[in-house]
Amino acid sequence: MQIKDFKVDETLKELTKHHTVVLPIACYETTIAQNIHGYIPLHWHEEIQFVLIVKGEAIFQINEEKLVVREGDGLFINSGCLHMAEEKNQSGCVYICLNVDPHFLLPQELRATYVYPYIQATNIPYLYINAEDLWGKNILDACIKINQSIQRKLPYYEIEITGQLTFIWQNLIMNGLKLEYDQTEMLKSHRMKQMLNWIHLHYTEKIRLDDIARAGQLSRSECCRYFKRILKTTPLSYVMEYRIQKSLILLQQAESNVTEVAYQVGFNSTSYFIDKFRKSMHMTPLVYKKTKGEEQLRHRDVCLRKDLYYPEIENVDESINQNE
Structure with a gap:
């Protein structure tokens, strides 16, 4: 799923609901140039975010800092941090974006020790995730697995996702992070x-x-x-x-x-x-x-042709909705 025009409120807090039907997370592929602005504008959200660049390169800004994220590498963006992104050198950048409600990372009994201190620390607005580091590769591989699980929705995929999230967070906090509160x-x-x-x-x-x-x-x-x-x-x-x-x-x-x-x-x-x-x-x-008007007309023509060729799809969708 590509979010081309996510909404923010007056404080730049993103209003997109980051969850699937039953899970307080969202995982989708984003092509930066396809955003309505041509880049991902400045925003923030309560969820933590993991990014995996699958094509090209991106320039991210988190709070005051800018950095380039290479293809194959990723990024952790902490809760509440202002951030934006643009592709570098028209590289056609595409990335997997995983947003997770911090409360969903670990059971309630463990959050005070292993979640809240990390999302409240002022010295961790972000972490660069290098695929060549074992902990980094573990996190990025788990992001891919979560993305695949959400797309396939095989039986018990929710349990698979929760296991992968625990694995991601364990690898992140075991990376020797020194916590500071300024x-x-x-x-x-x-x-x-x-x-x-x-x-x-x-x-x-x-x-x-x-x-x-x-x-x-x-x-x-x-x-x-x-x-x-x-x-x-x-x-x-x-x-x-x-x-x-x-x-x-x-x-x-x-x-x-x-x-x-x-x-x-x-x-x-x-x-x-x-x-x-x-x-x-x-x-x-x-x-x-x-x-933009011509693009919208072309999009409507494509949708119309799909409806003409596959009219039964509408009926299938109706039957699915009735069974939910």
Whole structure:
């Protein structure tokens, strides 16, 4: 399953429900370039995440740090950490993504000792998983097995998955991790999320640097340092890019027009919107709208042809739903 447009709330918390029918996990393959934005935008979630790059290379940012993850290797992203991803050098990057509710890793009696200390530690926002290390290979192989189990859904596959998750977590925490708890880091993360939250609530309005700094209880200069250090951009540049990204969804609606979209996402000039959109997306909003419209038509044609060739599939789905 490919999630092309996952939803986030005002704090950038991802709203996608990470679970199958009976398990509080999700495992799916993601082609980065197929996301509606062309990359995986900044977000966070309570679940821990394991990534395995099956094709190409990806550049991940977790909190303040950026790193390249090679084909065959992977990544552990801790609960609550801001992260985003883009493919490197148009490599056609595809990765398996496994999101797990921390409460599902181990029985309740073991969580206080073997789960909570690790997801609360401030020195483990992520871990690079190298396939050449035994512990790393064990984790990545288990991720593949979980992905296969979810796809096949053989009898008792839920039990198989729980066993693999225990194996993954055991290999991770037995890697000699030294746990640290820095209150300054916790406060920094909280303030960053507060500022992002304020921007995402008010992006359609006129925004000043003072407003953003006040949301994080920071001075103007310290606010700029936060954005530069963590997001590698300025606060107002982030606002501009966020408005552009919000416009992508609106432009794909058949009844929308460029001028209306410009004002809906906070621009007070159509020409200014077009100029900034072109610099960000390397095309005009109108070209983007027409391109996406043609893609949607092609997709509908493919679906229609499938229905014509395989009309019985609909009846099969109905019978399955009735048996659930």
